[in-house]
Amino acid sequence: MTEKRLIPNTFGIPAHARVYAEYTSLEELRALLQTYKSERLLHIGAGSNLLFTKDFDGVVLHSRICFARALEEDAEGVNIEVGAGIVMDDLIAQVADMGLYGLENLSHIPGEVGASAVQNVGAYGVEAKDVIREVHAVAVESGEECVFSNADCRFGYRDSIFKNEWKGQYIITSVVFHLSKQPQPRLDYGNLRQALAGKEPTPMNIREAVIAIRKQKLPEPAELGSAGSFFKNPIISPEHFQTILQQEQKTEAEIPHFETADGIKIPAAWLIEQCGWKGKRQGGAQVYEKQPLVIVNTGNATAQDIITLAADITESIEKRFQITLHPEVNYI
Ligand SMILES: Cc1cc2nc3c(=O)[nH]c(=O)nc-3n(C[C@H](O)[C@H](O)[C@H](O)COP(=O)(O)OP(=O)(O)OC[C@H]3O[C@@H](n4cnc5c(N)ncnc54)[C@H](O)[C@@H]3O)c2cc1C
Known part of the structure; x- marks a missing residue:
């Protein structure tokens, strides 16, 4: 099946693909790759970790290989x-x-x-x-x-x-x-x-x-648009963690953290909540009340609302904790 259509995504952001094609076998997939050899390609699944910032000027592929x-x-x-x-x-x-x-x-x-x-x-x-x-x-x-x-x-x-x-x-x-x-x-x-x-x-x-x-x-995608956790949990050095403890005048027990092989992992949700973002809105985008790591589409959010909210959150956490959050969501 090949046609221009809305690209499914759990954020519920309307974005069109110039061509949208599904396939059910390796042979069909190879034929599509041959047909669209010189096109820009994007392969998606259920679109539950994607943020479409605009229409996709190319070919979106989706697998129906189901066994x-x-x-x-x-x-x-x-x-x-x-x-x-x-x-x-x-x-x-x-x-x-x-x-x-x-x-x-x-x-x-x-x-x-x-x-x-x-x-x-x-x-x-x-x-x-x-x-x-x-x-x-x-x-x-x-x-x-x-x-x-x-x-x-x-x-x-x-x-x-x-x-x-x-x-x-x-x-x-x-x-x-x-x-x-x-x-x-x-x-x-x-x-x-x-x-x-x-x-x-x-x-x-x-x-x-x-x-x-x-x-x-967590929000149910059918009821409230989101892509799950918007940011990854950051990992910082033990020295950086000590600096934050001093700055915030807190003990180790007061800041949730997990030791990993690469350093100290801090829940991004905690950082976001500390900076006062829980429940905050930007246009139709909102930091989810029950889990601040999730940004939801309250109904009519544009991709720009989500991008701006995510950027503002990132900036305030950088300012207060000198930690840069990285999105888990794929921006397209
Ligand atoms: C409410 C909610 C809760 C969530 N909770 C979690 C959670 O607890 N843990 C977690 O890890 N994630 C979570 N997620 C994120 C999401 O569910 C996962 O990232 C999931 O794997 C995305 O699957 P998808 O099929 O929707 O892929 P998409 O979002 O469509 O694509 C994700 C990436 O995979 C690529 N891709 C997709 N299919 C293929 C393929 N066949 N070949 C090559 N590349 C491909 C895409 O190009 C894209 O880069 C949550 C999302 C939501 C909305």
Whole structure:
């Protein structure tokens, strides 16, 4: 299917693609790449991490490669290959129902399987990279099929090689996940353990607890436009953290922080709240009351409203904490 149309995005910002094309097989994808060889291309999933700043003067591609099949299996676990066009949460519902561990903490994150590898989606102490074995892709330039190992993908915090060195060079067609048959519940993050309230930590019970927590804190895309967390949580040096403690006249216990291999991670939501942004509006864009890391479209926001609000937040945090926030959302 090929036509000019509105590009789906959970922010609910109207933007058109000159051409919008979907495909259901590798052959169709290769044919599209051949047809639009000299065009500007953008491959999207469900548009849940995109901010369209204007119409896209080129070809938007979207995968409808939708299959899931078990590959190798033993007593410990199973490798499952899943088409890039499958909705991630549909997959998680299915494998949780089969009693397989690995993806349940990522329940209810909007988006599709292909993007889960690009973004290395994460929630409640789990990242997609923890269960991704391989990523299958097609090279945009040559149409050649490629298989990448987990190490090849250079996963990082909400990051992978597909967002950096290889940006725009490969289209992910399927992802192989390794899921465990042995109990491997990960409950140490947030109030997941409490939310399970004495229930057995099966993949399905964990999934339901995650969904219940997320529904209390995050906007539902069908009701209120957003792209989830707008900014990444910044990582600063221990010295910088000490300077902030002195400046703010606070103890370590008073500033939420997590030690990581790269430095000290501070929740961006805390920084945003400290600077008084919770609930603040800029045109139709608003800092979400229940979770200040999220910018929502209250109904009629323009991309410029969102850009201005994000820039003002960034500037005030730089001024007060000398920390530069970086967007998690992809500006297009
Ligand atoms: C309410 C809400 C809550 C959210 N919560 C979380 C959360 O808890 N954790 C989290 O990590 N994220 C979260 N997100 C962000 C978002 O769900 C993820 O980033 C998700 O992976 C985006 O998937 P998508 O299919 O919508 O991809 P899109 O937003 O359409 O695309 C994302 C990127 O992937 C690229 N891409 C998409 N498909 C392919 C493909 N097949 N091949 C190559 N490149 C491709 C795009 O070009 C783009 O660069 C949230 C978003 C919302 C709206």
